Amino acid sequence: MEFGWTDEQAVARENVRAFLAEHLTSEWQEIAPLSPGSEAVTSFSKRFCPKLAEAGLLVPHWPSAHGGADASPWAHFIIGEQLWEAGEPRGPQYYNVNWIGPTIMKYGTPAQQDYHLGRMRRGDVIWCxxxxxxxxxxxxxxxxxxxxxxxxxxxxxxxxxxxxxxxxxxxxxxxxxxxxxxxxxxxxxxxxxxxxxxxxxxxxxxxxxxxxxxxxxxxxxxxxxxxxxxxEGWSVVRYALNYERVGIPRYALALKTLHRAVAALISEGAFDAVAQDAAASACSMCEAARMLTYEVVDQRSKGSPSTGATSMARVAIVQAERSVADFVLDWTPHLFGSAEQPMVATHHKRAIAAGIAAGASEIQLNLIARDILGLGGSRGA
Ligand SMILES: Cc1cc2nc3c(=O)[nH]c(=O)nc-3n(C[C@H](O)[C@H](O)[C@H](O)COP(=O)(O)OP(=O)(O)OC[C@H]3O[C@@H](n4cnc5c(N)ncnc54)[C@H](O)[C@@H]3O)c2cc1C
Structure with missing residues (x-):
């Protein structure tokens, strides 16, 4: 078992960081806290996604037959971690890259693939x-x-x-x-x-x-x-949901938010032993979410069928987001209104929705009970 990044992956991450430093200008810093569906973020993402596409950073993990670069799912997650941490400048187009595109690749006719995947890989279409x-x-x-x-x-x-x-x-x-x-x-x-x-x-x-x-x-x-x-849409939906539930590395923004809160506490001289204990606990939740997500990425990169690992990763991601949100609420509530740290409040809003969107956490727990613990039927997908 190897938990380190290869030299090539480390360079790839640096390249993404350099790209974002160049293209996420002050305009982006002002609007990043808004919802991906807001007019401002959508208008930005319509200009930004084609640039990502040109730089080979929008769909490198798609097969070359569909305009990708045959890169492994790891490349997608390295890019995704940096983008989500920055506030998700792809706007709603993250759907296409993460799950609608791959589902059309598997189930679409050549004509559907040609038209829809072409639009998605150029970064110029929004789906719901x-x-x-x-x-x-x-x-x-x-x-x-x-x-x-x-x-x-x-x-x-x-x-x-x-x-x-x-x-x-x-x-x-x-x-x-x-x-x-x-x-x-x-x-x-x-x-x-x-x-x-x-x-x-x-x-x-x-x-x-x-x-x-x-x-x-x-x-x-x-x-x-x-x-x-x-x-036969049920099989299509189950395939799509596995990609949707573990598609965005949400733990990346949670961890970044935790670091922001801890830095504020340190600068205020308030990072005492009790706060350290709470921060370590939230940090462990983020790390657990990251590792369980990587298990899913590993399965995808080996072409293995999806298992209950997807639901476990999703539950861990939600718990990580909530534990960071709780930490911020308990220890640095003043950051919610902070003009310097607008992403802290944004993370909180996203954490509230995380256990509901893409399938409620309770449904993920049912699926874990069924698929991993062998505890019988569930009506969820
Ligand atoms: C920010 C956000 C964005 C969303 N975007 C979309 C979108 O783009 N498209 C879309 O189609 N949907 C979207 N949703 C909807 C989301 O998928 C649903 O809210 C979610 O699947 C739960 O369905 P529901 O709200 O109808 O709750 P219900 O299904 O009515 O469930 C209510 C409560 O009962 C619990 N519950 C239900 N059944 C069981 C069970 N069998 N065992 C245990 N507990 C159970 C649930 O966990 C939940 O707590 C979005 C939701 C949010 C919050």
Whole structure:
């Protein structure tokens, strides 16, 4: 077992740092604390992502057949750690790189791959994810939005909720029921400008532009917009969720926030033994999250099937974020309003949402009970 970085990986990380130092100018420093879905961050990411792409830092881990550089998943995580620590300048486009792109690579037709992966690798398209519904998000297989087949088309009716970036997105990765059996679901790659789609924003603590309701009133989808075979969307969703849940190295911002809080305490002469104890505990949680994430990256780099390790890593990531948020709340609450440390408050907001978005933590615990402890069935994906 080898826990160190190779010389090549260390150089790659330095290259990413140098790139970010050059391109994350004062404009970025001002807007970095905002939500990835805000107008300001989206407008920045539309200019920034093509530059990342040109520098070979957007999708190096994608196969060369799809415009990547055949780099290992480690390259993706090294870049991801630096980007997330800096506030995620890719904006909503991190979805594409992390999980929508890889899912289209596995299940898409050549035409879907050609068009959608081409847009994603150039860094010029925003997607949203239409999974959760008002009747509940945890039991995904119970979703009610229907896609009825009419000849060679579908008519979609229903609604989604908590849809991040819907107002900005050009496409929706949409789940809809195409049969009466519980898991008879299909996935559609639906353009968001289609007649019959209405988007309403939901105000939330997460920030401007993040959450929405999306209504579908007799929306037409073409057969060529379905991803994978009709009725077999459940496998597509499970594949996608494994990438989504461990796609962003969220522990990187947690650790950086912890260091900021500790530095403030040291400079104030207030880093006493009790604070040190609490900081060490939060730091250990971040390190555990990092190691469990690396186990998932290692599996991906060997092409092994995903296991319960994904859920364990996700639970550890959420706990790491929450323990850092608790530390800041207990020891440096004055940093929340600090103009010099705006990312501290941002981390707190992101930590609140972390145990809910991409599947609630309780559902991850159910999956660990089922897949690792062998304790029987679970309805989660
Ligand atoms: C910031 C943010 C962004 C999001 N973005 C998106 C998005 O872009 N697209 C999208 O589709 N969704 C999105 N979501 C929604 C998210 O996926 C759901 O909130 C989540 O899956 C939980 O579903 P729910 O809110 O309907 O809660 P419910 O499923 O109603 O669950 C309520 C509570 O009951 C618990 N619970 C439910 N079932 C079980 C069980 N079997 N065992 C134990 N406990 C259980 C849950 O853990 C939760 O605490 C986002 C959420 C947040 C917070």
């Amino acid at each position: 994810q239409g999974f959760s519904e008002p009747s509940g998000g945890s039991d995904l297989a119970a979703l009610r939005t229907r896609a009825e087949r009419v000849g060679d088309r579908y008519r979609i009716n229903g609604s989604k909720i908590w849809t991040s970036y819907a107002r900005l997105a050009e496409f929706c990765f949409l789940l809809a029921r195409t049969g009466s059996d519980r898991r008879t679901i299909s996935v559609f790659l639906l353009p968001m400008d289609r007649k019959g789609i209405e988007v309403r924003p939901i105000e939330s603590v997460v920030g401007e532009g993040d959450l929405h309701e999306v209504f579908f009133d007799d929306v037409e989808a073409l057969e060529s917009e379905r991803l994978g075979p009709e009725g």
